[in-house]
Amino acid sequence: MLQPILTQEEKETLCGLVTEAQRVVVVCHQNPDGDAIGSMAAMTLLMRRMGKQVTGIAPNNFPDFLHWLPTADEVLMAFKHHDSVDRALEEADLIMMLDLNTQSRMGDLLGAKVEAARGRRIMIDHHLDPDIPCELVVSHPEMSSTCEVLLRVMADMGWTEGLTAEEASALYTGLMTDTGNFSYASNRPEVFEAVSVLLATGIDKDRIYRNVFFTYSEGRMRMMGYLLYVKMEVLKGMNAALITMTNEERKLFQVKNGATEGIVNLPLQIEGMKLSIFLREDTEQKGLIxxxxxxxxxxxxxxLCARFFNGGGHKNASGGSLRMTMLEATKVVKEAVKAYSDKLADSPPAPLCERGE
Ligand SMILES: [Mn+2]
Structure with missing residues (x-):
């Protein structure tokens, strides 16, 4: 069984906020992912099950492979549905912020509108350092996903009584996408207890997997093959790989924007590989890599990205850009890899688990 995560006081606060609200707005972060749209969908369905009027608002578009999610097609986009977004926020008694920890994650436009709204606020999230004033913050950075946090909240409140398969499929999507189909951030046994609760509603997790991950166009698949077979350069001895792609090459495969998403991850599947770098010509700005x-x-x-590529990001995933030709950019990559040779060149493997004393 799932262990409680809310204190008695938090439960009472949440119960009061929901009971007193009639109109609820649910918002998520910019460039919404499966966890953002999944948690919004589940919360929307849950609040409707409780008789509330609910509007979902995203700062901008989300990928096509999430549109099958229940309620996803009704989500308003802050960057284009200005009037309906303003009206929903004006009328909201309760604003629920999901899968985000700071105002900036909603983007300037929606962030400012949410800040100005008079409704009371709840945050449910799993990112470090929550930083928005709220009546209730449920923040669990140790958890896999906001969908996991939300399910635990629902269980604590007794709202999983009557959990529907639609709600469960939305929650499962967030758990699955934020863990790379349970390949990272998912070693806690509670992750699988949560999955077990969701599966008990009769959802088809295999179909959800296909809906989200098996969605390439034929062109995308062939482009991937070409980039791996023809364009991937493995920098021997450095455990690093480089893939480059020009706009000329992109045209060969007639792929949509965003089709190069994920290509950079592929070389890391080579045994021992530590670093993968992907360079592509910008589709709009000439001379930008x-x-x-x-x-x-x-x-x-x-x-690495701050030092060589005018960028930054996370430890294991970062980006940047260079104003130069592809040939010049390739040289910068090789210099960068050389500069980090002490960290990249072969060393004895780390033990899988620490030995007890
Ligand atoms: Mn998330």
Whole structure:
């Protein structure tokens, strides 16, 4: 069984906020992912089950592979549905912020509108350092996803009584996408207890997997094959790989914007690989090369990107850009890899688990 995460006082606060609210707005972060849209969908369905009027608002568009989620097609976009967004926020008694910890994560436009709204606020999230004044903050950075936090909140409140398969499929999507289908951030046994609760509603998790991950176009699949077979350069001895792609090459495959998403992750599947770098020509600005980097373990992509690629980000995932030709950018990559040779070149493997004393 799922252990409680809310105190008695928090339960009473949440119960009061929900009971007194008639109109609820649910918001998520910019460039929404499966956890953002999944938690919004589940919360929307839950609040409707409790008789509330609910409006979902996202700062901007989300990927096509999330549109099958229940209620996803009614989500308002702050960047284009100005009037309906203003009206929903004006009328909201309660604003629920999901999968975000700071105002900036909603983008300037929606962030300012939410700040100005008079409704009371709840945050449910799993990012470090929550930083928005709220009546109730439920923040659990140790958890896999906001969807996991939300399910635990629902269980504490007794709202999982009558949990529907639609709600469960939305929550499962967030758990699945934020853990790379349970390949990271998912070692806690509670993750699988949560999954078990969701599966008990009869959802088809295999179909959800296909809906989200098996959605490439034929062109995207062939482009991936080409980039791996023809364009991937493995920097021997450095455990690093480089893939480059020009706009000329992109045209060969007639792929949509966003089709290069995820390409940078692929070389890390080679045994022992520590760093992967992907360079692509920007589709709009001539002479601009976009840089994406990914690493495993302790290799600091953010530091590398700040030093060589005018960028930054997270330790294992960062990006930047260079104003130069692809040939020149390739040279910068090789210099960068050389500068980090002490961290990249072969060393004895780390033990899988610490030995007890
Ligand atoms: Mn998340």
């Amino acid at each position: 976009r840089v994406s980097t990914r690493s495993v373990d302790d290799f600091p992509c953010n530091e």
